[in-house]
Amino acid sequence: MSAPAVSLVAMLYVLAVIAAVMMGRRVSLWRAGRPMQVDWLKGIQALPKRYLVDVHHVVGRDPFTARMHALTAGGLLAGSGLLLLAPLAGGFRLYWALIALLFAAMLAGGAMVRKRRTPKPARLSGGRFNMLPLLLIGYAAGCFLVALDAASGGWLWLLAWPGLWLAAAGGMGLVLQLDRGPMRHAFAGALHLVAHPRPGRFEGRRETALAPLDLEAPRLGVETPADFTWNRLLGFDACIQCGRCEVACPAFAAGQPLNPKKLIQDLAATIVPGGTNAAYAGSPYPHARAVAGVGGPQQAIIGREAMIHPDTLWSCTTCRACVEECPMMIEHVDAIISLRRHETLECGAVPEKAAPALAELRYADDAQGRPLVARTDFAAGVPLPLISARGEADILLWLGEGAYDMRHGRSLRALLKLLHLAKVDFAVLGPEEKDCGDLARRLGDEATFQRLAGDNIATLARYRFRRILTADPHALHTLRNEYPAFGGHYDVVHHAALLDELVAAGHLAPGALALADVTYHDPCYLGRYNGEVEAPRRLLDRLGLNRVEMERHGKRSMCCGGGGGAPLSDIEGETRIPDIRMGQAAATGAGIVAVACPQCTAMLEGVTGERPEVRDISELVLMAVEAAASPADNRAARQPEPVA
């Protein structure tokens, strides 16, 4: 081995030791968190698959970045790893040639990192990140030169010595970044994949249900970083500040004081004793409310005197767009709900308009204190069988709180008519149906949610039915994914899926509608939370409609602003989220926005001015079925009826 090569290997061992110390320091910080059982063996076994498949599935949405990351990370890890084997294989020139090749790849990756950042897009962070391309290029170039020299048998010693210095400087810089800088994501991210709080995500399971809270616990929710489990803290450190969440976040787009990236960085900053948010160099919270910006493992996170302003917390619509976009598999929504739980349950510090809604849920089982018997008023004339009169039904129709709304009542009436036409055996709970608890849970009021869930599960246990049908994706998610933790296991189907089934089986015969172009707006709680993006589209296609897609659709759709109690929190921003979404719908040139959720209907119908019509999928299907039944009126049915 040549002298520069020996020195490089020695230096690498020194760097490895320093890196271990740096990582150890970070690990010791995570230990402040609450204990959590992790299946290490399974996690480590699954790591390659989780990294190569699941992470790159997300990263690959941006092919340039995917190539950049593959080259940089691949070169760095493989090259440095191989170099550590030099005491064994250092005598072979082929070995050094291979290393040179790997570092050449890393060098190319480093150049791409640089290219991506010039000019720097708004979503990427500055600060320590500005050094990153230089350090990567320096380390890669240095190692490349030394390895090339060794491969050539010492012919290039003139280049090898400066290369060694370059590698030392770059390597040292990278290692020192392991603690606070960009390189932290490498080891925290890998560990996060191993010890992920929702391992089911990697096994194709729907891991979108919130975890139940033990209401007997001494402290409810998360007040300080130490109240998070240790692997959640680890998750915050995994953030690479790529800003994909920031681009996806509807609250950020509407100018509300929330930026998921900054939120995670703020949380990561509080892990360190005496931590501040001063080092953050990405986009701030829009219209950020003033906070002290300090924290520590035992200090409160939320508050004007702490790290995060409550308005930031209450801006979230729980749409999970950030989670969907995060390449590091960070669970932003879980963190927000945990923090909200503490605010609501321990401090009673809920947004002004949310407090009366939660009170009504507590005492009247409806967020607006409306009588439960009035839930079926919308049906007005359409027969609506009560399950209490029969004891059983094939399908139990869960009406949800949208039934009280005049506008959504029309969609539900259309659904009822279709069910009658298809001769479906269905019934409703009527006055026995209480709010499913979605709103209470997203607002952090786990106590009310658990009571409502318990009551509803007890009611449902009294009746026999095969499936639950609902037109409300929030109720669907709650009943399907969150009630099982409380002993309620149901087969829940969304009305779009059932209508698709009925049409496919020939129970409904829709004619072809000759309407304006239709664009389908995916409800977050159906698309992202439950992965149901195909049935509604298939159904629309069966109606012979010309369907156009918005740029953001399917699992990457944008929220209407109606989830997570956001309409109640009503945090001031620049624009309203539904206005943005309606703008995207209008940009497709579609004349109709098809929706499949009462919240989306309400939010999008609230948009003023020239805009596409809002139609629930059931209304469109009914129009098609009626058009088929009376072809003479086909022409008359072309214009959607105006909404009062």
Add this chain to the structure above:
Amino acid sequence: MKVTVLLSAGLHPVSGRPCPAAVELQAIRLAHTLGTPELTGLHAGPAADAVRDALGQGLPRLLWLETAVEDDPLAGLVAALATDRPDLILAGRQAQGADDSGLLPYALAKALGLPIIADAVAIEPAGEGAVHVVQALPRGARRRVTVRLPAVVTVHPAAPTALPFAFAAARRGTVERRAGQAALRSGAAIDERPYRKRPKLIAKAAAGASAADRLKAATESAAGGGRLLVDPAPDEAAREIIAHLRELGVLRR
């Protein structure tokens, strides 16, 4: 300062389930504006389900005098307050759960020999042994009354909204249960039936009012049919509006 808030067994107006009376929760919030008072809730009745939730809305402790359903709570409350001697007794404008007549605070004040001030929307300390009570008058006007303590003050629904409910605080609060006093309710037999909403008698064209009032009431029916000026000059429109507002008596200058 020792403050006691009287709590009644409220019922939710729609569901009919026990729930704290809103205005009493507002009373708790008003008590908090007096610095850090020694705050106690006091309830006399057969059950404390409804009242217990007040512990989550700013009340640290609750004294529950357990009585039978048919008992008049007054005697027990008077006895408890006479021994406890709080500086300030707060009550809602109208308690719930029994007759809802709003008479109890007055009877209590009479029995304890204390002054009573009604319809507070704010209470501020006013030196030693006195408080300023701001009373709600119609149309947003207020009356600021300085009253010597101890006193009974009832709270108006226009007071600041109650502190939001915190589940953990409700869990932490303490309930002290004592036997109440048996005292039969007095009064004539009253016929009771389910409540039925009556249409309000709208006395628009009040026949007993002066002819001018009748004319006014008839010409300004709320259901439209008023005057319509199409495209007047702005000055003319302004003159018309001012004259009209003055006629309605809302323009006071």
Add this chain to the structure above:
Amino acid sequence: MSTMRLRRDPRTERAAHRIDGTARPRFDLAAAAETTGGRLRRNPRAEVERMLVAGTSRRRLDRSQRSVSTPLHIAAPAETAAAPRLIVIEEPAFLVAVVPDAPGGRLTPHDRQMIGAARLLAEKGGAVLALLAEPCEEIGPAGADRVLLVEASTGYDPEGRSASIAMAVDGLGVRHALFPESVDGGDIARRVAADLGEALFAGAESIAANAVTRASRGRRVEQRRAPPRLISLAADAALPYAGAPREARALQDDPMPTVPTRRAILAAEIIPADPARVPLGEAGFVVSAGNGVTDFDGFRAVAAALGATPGASRVVCDAGLMPRAAQVGASGTVLEATCYFALGIAGAPQHLQGIARCEHVVAVNTDLHAAMIERAGLAIVADAQKVMPALLAALECETETTA
């Protein structure tokens, strides 16, 4: 010129011409018979004539005069020509006392309703006695037979006032005493009840000689009983007295003496409502801005000059031009105002829900067919943005002339 004329009634006319005393009907059509009968008939020409606004070159109609032409009012002069007889009750069988709020000696609508209710209770030979804090002219026409001054001691002394009233109620052997369930009236009623150690039938929602009803147990139960001695009456639960004026004779020459009380109230001052800061739900006069308003400083100046509480439509609040607390409508605040002045608001259904309880509406809007124009008592089809400065100028001009 009368806007009414009599409708011809041919039958009566013929009957007037009939010559009496013949077996066969015979008529003397030449005789000028007096047309006595006939129903009143609208005279549209005369109505239009009356509505003409004098002094303008263009023909303009003042339609606020429209309802003058209802038969009720045209019939009135004939009746009022003979002064209405004063109803006097010399020897009342019993007394029904009323305790009106009568701020500044003027009866409120609630007071009038209460006196109307008292008349129902005094039907069989009773007399209505008004216990007044200060003399009141309107009390006789409003329906009181007797008046007794219960003078308040100086300042705010509800305790002293209630003690005097209790003494009067007890001393005069009053059968029923009625109070308005208003802020001050409700307070006095309960104080009197506590002084007398009696139950109060609080907030009666219907009242008749044989039964009164009220809501209890959180408005889930209706209590019903024969009228007890002390009753307080909810607003809009009875019609005001509509009969001929009553005598309002002073029951005794001297007012009731005030009862000395231990003055626990050290001071009291009225703080008048500041229209700019009154919560919308309590405000009496609200001026509201909608899409048709772009200059919000100007709008706020108009609100201040009018002495009105500023409000806004949802669109304006969403745009952040006015605070969220100013939003009027179903999702904002539901108003209880006497007058609502809408500038540039078309009147979405949700918005109209928010002003359903407003007595008077004034609207300025460019769209003649807007729902708000339909709803308004005075509707002006014009650009609110142009009317606002004119309003400001007119109001400023007025203050200058008065100053």
